[in-house]
Each structure stands twice: as C-alpha cells, then as structure tokens.
Amino acid sequence: MTHLSVVVLAQLAAAQHPTLRGAIVAAETGQPLGFSIVTLLPNGGRQFSDAAGAFSFVAAPGSYVLSVRQIGYAPLDTQIVVGDSTSVRIALRRLAIELPPVTITAQRCTNPGRPDSSDAALRAVFDQLQENARRYELLADSFPFEYTLELSAREVSQRGDTGDPVRRRLHFSSEQDHPYHVGRVVEPAWGAWGNPDSFVVIHSAELQDLGNPTFVANHCFSLAGRDTIGGETLVRLNFEPAARIGSADIAGAAYLDSTTYELRYTETRLTRPERSALIDTRAMNFRTRFHNIAPGVPLQDSLIVITTYRYGPRAKVIDVQRTLDVRFRRAKPGGTSEHP
Known part of the structure; x- marks a missing residue:
C-alpha cells in the first residue's frame, strides 16, 4: 500500500x-x-x-x-x-512485481486493448510501459527539443556481395509526430524523411506508438517474464496486432529494466508487408535501443532494420539509425539544454 x-x-x-x-x-x-x-x-x-x-x-x-x-x-x-x-x-513505494517464468507463445489476438486486472503482473508491467510513454509526452510538451539522426543503408546482393553504405543526416523536433493509425503503419514520407511520392516511412513501435490509445486498442499484450537482450536481463512484454486488422501492422516486444522499469529495447517486425506499398518485401525486422535524455525519459539511441526481399538483385538491406545529439530549446528540469 x-x-x-x-x-x-x-x-x-x-x-x-x-x-x-x-x-x-x-x-x-x-x-x-x-x-x-x-x-x-x-x-x-x-x-x-x-x-x-x-x-x-x-x-x-x-x-x-x-x-x-x-x-x-x-x-x-x-x-x-x-x-x-x-x-x-x-x-x-517501489513496485514489487512477481514475474512469471519466461513464456513465449503465439496466440491469436481476438481481445485487444489494455490488459484487465485478472493478471496483476501483466497489468503492472503494461502500466509501466505506459508510464514511459507519458513521461516522454510530458517532456516533449514542456521542454521541446530537437535531435539529429544519422542514417546508413547497406545492400547485400543475392550472391552475398555487400555494397558501400549510403549515409545521410536528418533533423527532427519533438513536435513532429505522425501517430499510429490502423492501415497507416507504412505511410508516405513526411517532413525531413523526404518526398512522399518517392519514399515511405514504416512505424517501428516507437515510444509514441506504444503509448498511443489507438495502438493499445488494436493490440494484445502478454507478459513473457525475464529475457536477455544486449547482454542485459530485462522484463519482456509482447504485443500482437488484432486478428481483425488486414493491413500491414507491428508485432514484437518491449524490454524494460527489471529494477527501474525504464524502456531499454524494442524488437519488432512488420506483419503482412505484402498488404502495403512494400509489395516486394518479404520481411522487415527492427531492433531499437533506448537511452535516457532526462531522468526516466527514454529516446531512441539506435535502430537496426533488416529488410529481406522476395525477388530482384537485392537479398536484403541493412539500415542503421543513430541519434547523434539532443538539443533542448531551454534547460530541462535537473539538467542543461543539451544531451550528448
């Protein structure tokens, strides 16, 4: 109590x-x-x-x-x-959540939405994931910031040959947000991403997505217990899109620190890519690592995307994103206006 x-x-x-x-x-x-x-x-x-x-x-x-x-x-x-x-x-009082053994089972998502109180551990971990999202939202609203992404793309041919990476840098602000919507996980590019007639953007379960009420209402959540990723033992929370969703969507897992419950990683995949603009894509898998830009407020630190193709000269493309710097427009509580 x-x-x-x-x-x-x-x-x-x-x-x-x-x-x-x-x-x-x-x-x-x-x-x-x-x-x-x-x-x-x-x-x-x-x-x-x-x-x-x-x-x-x-x-x-x-x-x-x-x-x-x-x-x-x-x-x-x-x-x-x-x-x-x-x-x-x-x-x-600090949370004390009794976690179950690791259980990873694929289940058809027929009852999406916020977990009910019948599973206390699941509900508690889910609420902590939402708390991560609320903290990010309040920071972005109260202390707007800008950040730079460095993008690197490298193609691998069907013979295994690897091309030289193509690099570019894009600049964003916390005020730029295209929220999750069913049927728009793959959407035309916007803002710094480029020409919407030539490029598409794929949602990868960023923190803004995970806390989005529409995302929650259209996904099922399950607690997989403790799991290891990046050499850390973390709390794993799985999510799957509702079975009724016929378009491309996001499935995967969020990994929270087992002591602080801060978000550390997400691993996601694009479901039904053939039902999107990515008709030649066989699969897309994402791993995002987060770091804190303010106490208990995570932001993407790095993202690795591996895309495999159904046909054509490319076997796969490996994309890497890194957040280079975060610049607050004014000093944030307990810190300065910049974060490395």
Whole structure:
C-alpha cells in the first residue's frame, strides 16, 4: 500500500490564487523522487517535480485529486483540500512485481486493448510501459527539443556481395509526430524523411506508438517474464496486432529494466508487408535501443532494420539509425539544454 502524509503548514492571508506546494519522496528511504509527474485534477495542470522532488500549483481553494506518478513506483491518487496555503508530502513505494517464468507463445489476438486486472503482473508491467510513454509526452510538451539522426543503408546482393553504405543526416523536433493509425503503419514520407511520392516511412513501435490509445486498442499484450537482450536481463512484454486488422501492422516486444522499469529495447517486425506499398518485401525486422535524455525519459539511441526481399538483385538491406545529439530549446528540469 502507498503511504501518504499530508501536512497543512499554515493558513496565511488569502491571496488571489492560493498555492499548493509539495514534495515527493521514496517511502522506503525518504530520498527525494525528482522528475515525478504530478497532476492536479480537475484543470490544475500537469508538471514534473524538480530534482529535489518539489512541486507547486497555483489553485483556487477547494477539493482536488492529486495524481503522482514515478517510473518504478506504485501510482498514487488522493483527494486533497487546498486552502490559502497548503503543503503536502507524498511518499511512494517501489513496485514489487512477481514475474512469471519466461513464456513465449503465439496466440491469436481476438481481445485487444489494455490488459484487465485478472493478471496483476501483466497489468503492472503494461502500466509501466505506459508510464514511459507519458513521461516522454510530458517532456516533449514542456521542454521541446530537437535531435539529429544519422542514417546508413547497406545492400547485400543475392550472391552475398555487400555494397558501400549510403549515409545521410536528418533533423527532427519533438513536435513532429505522425501517430499510429490502423492501415497507416507504412505511410508516405513526411517532413525531413523526404518526398512522399518517392519514399515511405514504416512505424517501428516507437515510444509514441506504444503509448498511443489507438495502438493499445488494436493490440494484445502478454507478459513473457525475464529475457536477455544486449547482454542485459530485462522484463519482456509482447504485443500482437488484432486478428481483425488486414493491413500491414507491428508485432514484437518491449524490454524494460527489471529494477527501474525504464524502456531499454524494442524488437519488432512488420506483419503482412505484402498488404502495403512494400509489395516486394518479404520481411522487415527492427531492433531499437533506448537511452535516457532526462531522468526516466527514454529516446531512441539506435535502430537496426533488416529488410529481406522476395525477388530482384537485392537479398536484403541493412539500415542503421543513430541519434547523434539532443538539443533542448531551454534547460530541462535537473539538467542543461543539451544531451550528448
């Protein structure tokens, strides 16, 4: 059970808009939990706490629901009454999820959507994946940033010959987002990706996809327990598109840190590529590695895509993407305006 202690420090002279102040700590240690997401409902706003776990809202007197989220900790929603000057101390307990043995079974997805409460471990891990997505969304909204991708493509012929890699760099901002939609996993290029009449973009289950309500509503999720990838033992959460989807879509797995539940990798594949603009493609397999650009907020660090073809001179193409730098337009909480 999550512990909450609320202390009303003082009732001062009434201001036009009284302020709610608070601090978030770990229940087990009392250490501050910086970069927690704090929401005041209704209509009070949403923000990250600072590095010391502190936050504040300007709010009229009345009753509110204070919602606090931190990656790797049990969520908390509590009713509070805001007066002229109210201070609260929130203590969150670390999650303890009992994971099943590794179980990887292919099942037809006939009941897509958010897992229900019948499987507590699955629901808890799924919620942590969504928490990763919420943290990215809030960071992008509150502290917009730009980043550069270096792309390298290398062809392998049917005889096994390897061509020289073709490299280019593209520049993006956190404000550019084409959300997941059924039937649009393969879509015409947009923005820096190039001419939409000549190029297509394929979704590969980025964090924005995994947290997208439409993506969740059209995929089934299953917990595969602990698995190893990139030399790390991580928590694996599988996802499959709904059986009713007849177009190309995304299937695969997300891998979360077994202690912090931060997203570390995704491995995905394009389903039914022949039902898209990629009619000559036999298969596309993706591996994405993530790294934190702010505390508990992951962004793609690298992506490897292997595409195999049904016919033609190319046997496969190996694409590699690397995120070279991230530049915040203003200093983010607990950090500077740049990240390597």
